[in-house]
Amino acid sequence: MRLNLPSIIVLTWGVVGGLCAWPNGPLVTSGRWIHNSLGQNVTYAGVNWPGAADVMIPEGLQYASIASIVSGIKSLGMNAIRLTFAIEMIDDIYNGGDVTLATAFNKALGTTNGPVVYNKVLKNNPSFSASTTRLQVYDAIAAECLKQEIYVHLDNHMSKGGWCCSTTDGNAWFGDTYFNVANWKRGLEYMVTHGKSWGNLMSIGMRNELRTPSDNTTLTNNYYNWDNWYTNMVAASKIINTANSNILIFFSGLNFDTTLTPIVAGTNLGSSVYFNKTSFPYWDKMVLELHDYENSVSSCSTLQSDLTGNGFSTLSGTQTNTMPMVVTEWGHDQTDGSYTGVYASCLHSYLPAQHVGWMIWVLAGSYYIRSGTQDYDETWGLYNHNWSAWRSTAAVANLQSMVSATLAS
Ligand SMILES: *[C@@H]1O[C@H](CO)[C@@H](O)[C@H](O)[C@H]1NC(C)=O
Ligand SMILES: *[C@@H]1O[C@H](CO)[C@@H](O)[C@H](O)[C@H]1NC(C)=O
Ligand SMILES: *[C@@H]1O[C@H](CO)[C@@H](O)[C@H](O)[C@H]1NC(C)=O
Ligand SMILES: *[C@@H]1O[C@H](CO)[C@@H](O)[C@H](O)[C@H]1NC(C)=O
Numbered sequence: 001m002r003l004n005l006p007s008i009i010v011l012t013w014g015v016v017g018g019l020c021a022w023p024n025g026p027l028v029t030s031g032r033w034i035h036n037s038l039g040q041n042v043t044y045a046g047v048n049w050p051g052a053a054d055v056m057i058p059e060g061l062q063y064a065s066i067a068s069i070v071s072g073i074k075s076l077g078m079n080a081i082r083l084t085f086a087i088e089m090i091d092d093i094y095n096g097g098d099v100t101l102a103t104a105f106n107k108a109l110g111t112t113n114g115p116v117v118y119n120k121v122l123k124n125n126p127s128f129s130a131s132t133t134r135l136q137v138y139d140a141i142a143a144e145c146l147k148q149e150i151y152v153h154l155d156n157h158m159s160k161g162g163w164c165c166s167t168t169d170g171n172a173w174f175g176d177t178y179f180n181v182a183n184w185k186r187g188l189e190y191m192v193t194h195g196k197s198w199g200n201l202m203s204i205g206m207r208n209e210l211r212t213p214s215d216n217t218t219l220t221n222n223y224y225n226w227d228n229w230y231t232n233m234v235a236a237s238k239i240i241n242t243a244n245s246n247i248l249i250f251f252s253g254l255n256f257d258t259t260l261t262p263i264v265a266g267t268n269l270g271s272s273v274y275f276n277k278t279s280f281p282y283w284d285k286m287v288l289e290l291h292d293y294e295n296s297v298s299s300c301s302t303l304q305s306d307l308t309g310n311g312f313s314t315l316s317g318t319q320t321n322t323m324p325m326v327v328t329e330w331g332h333d334q335t336d337g338s339y340t341g342v343y344a345s346c347l348h349s350y351l352p353a354q355h356v357g358w359m360i361w362v363l364a365g366s367y368y369i370r371s372g373t374q375d376y377d378e379t380w381g382l383y384n385h386n387w388s389a390w391r392s393t394a395a396v397a398n399l400q401s402m403v404s405a406t407l408a409s
Helices: 005-016 066-075 087-094 101-124 134-147 181-198 217-223 226-243 261-265 300-310 312-316 342-353 393-408
Strands: 028-030 033-035 045-049 080-086 151-158 201-205 248-252 286-291 325-329 357-360 366-370 373-377
Touching: 045 066, 045 151, 045 393, 066 134, 080 087, 080 134, 080 357, 087 134, 087 151, 087 181, 101 134, 101 366, 134 151, 134 181, 151 181, 181 201, 181 226, 226 248, 248 325, 261 312, 300 312, 300 342, 312 325, 342 357, 342 393, 357 393
Parallel strands: 045 080, 045 357, 080 151, 151 201, 201 248, 248 286, 286 325, 325 357
Antiparallel strands: 028 033, 366 373
C-alpha cells in the first residue's frame, strides 16, 4: 500500500482544526437510522421550547437566563431541543426588519405589561440590550446549546404567531387565512440559511400539525388531502435542501400530525401521485415526524398498534419507504400522576425499544401569553411557573431514565 502523505496531513489538520468535533454533522439518514459524520447512530431525546406564540420570542426569559434553562435541559441528559418559530417573524424581517424585544413585548402584552416583562428579560439575560431583536434571541439560544452540546431542531409551528393549534385558527392548512404558502416557503428558506452559522442546526420540521381548516369548506373539501400535501411539502423540501443541503428535513402528516400512513406505504395519494423516497436526490435527508397525545389510551398494545399503523411501520423495512421516525411531540400533565399512567409508561419503554427519537411537550413552565392570558401557567411544563425548578421532581426523574434508555441504544 502506498503511503498517502497528503491525506494524513489533511486528516491531522481535520482533528486539530476541530472538524471531527461535536456535533459531527451533517446528519444523514441510512434506512431507518440517523447517522452523524462518524457513521454513528444519532437518536434525539429532547424537549420542545416554544417560541411561536404572539411575542415570537422563545419562552421563559423573563424568569431565567438562556444559560440556566439550557443547563436544566442538559442536566436531564437530553441532546436536542425543538425550537419553534412563527413565519410572521420572517415576514416582519422582509417588511422593514426584525423588531426589538421591547417592541415585540409591547405589541403582544400591551404598553403596561410589555415593558415590565421586557425589563425582566434584560435582567436575566444581560447580554441583551435595547437593540436586540427576536432573531438574535434564537441566535443566543443556539449558541448556548452549541456550548452545551445540544442539537437544535427548528420547527415552523405557526404562520401568524399565536398558540397552536385549532382547526379554526387560520393556520391549519396551505392557503388558510394566515397560511400564505409563498411566505411559508420564504420563511423556511430564511431560517435554514440563517441557521447555517449556528453550527448545531441539524434539522427542521417544515410545518407543525397540519389539520382540517374547518371554517373554510372550500379549502377543506378541495385541498385538505394528501395530493395537496405532496405538492406543498415536496416543493418546500426542495427549497430547504437548496438553501442548506446539510440539514435533515422532517415531514409531518395530516390530522395534527397523527398519520403518515400513505407516505410510508407509498400508495396512491389521490391523482396517481406516490411518495417515493428514492426518487428524491436528497433522500438521505428525509425524516418522518409524528405526534402522539393518546393520553387516555387503555393499553400499551393499543398505543403501539396505533403508532405502527400511523407511520411507525416505516421502521420495519417492509414498507415502500423506510425512513427514520421521530415523535416530535408527546406529553402529559406534570402536576399529577400522569407519568405513571398507561400512555406515558408505554411511550417510556416503547420509544427507546424502537430506537425512536422524541421531544416531549413542553419545557415551558409558563408563557408570556397564551390565547389571550398573560403569564399563563403551563401544567404540562417540565419547569414550574417561574422556570426555577422542575414542576414535578418525580415525573422528571422518570423522564430522565427515558432519556438514558433512548441514548443508551
Ligand atoms: C444503530 O443501532 C442499532 C440498534 O442498536 C444497531 O443494530 C446498529 O448497528 C447501529 N448502527 C450503527 C452504525 O452503530
Ligand atoms: C378559503 O380559502 C381559500 C383559499 O385560500 C380562499 O380563497 C377563500 O377566500 C377562503 N374562504 C373563506 C370563506 O375564508
Ligand atoms: C422510486 O423511484 C426510483 C428512482 O427514481 C425508481 O427506480 C423506483 O422504481 C421508484 N419506485 C416506485 C415504487 O415507483
Ligand atoms: C419560583 O417559584 C417557586 C415555587 O412556586 C418559589 O418557591 C420561588 O420563590 C419562586 N422564585 C422566585 C424568584 O420568584
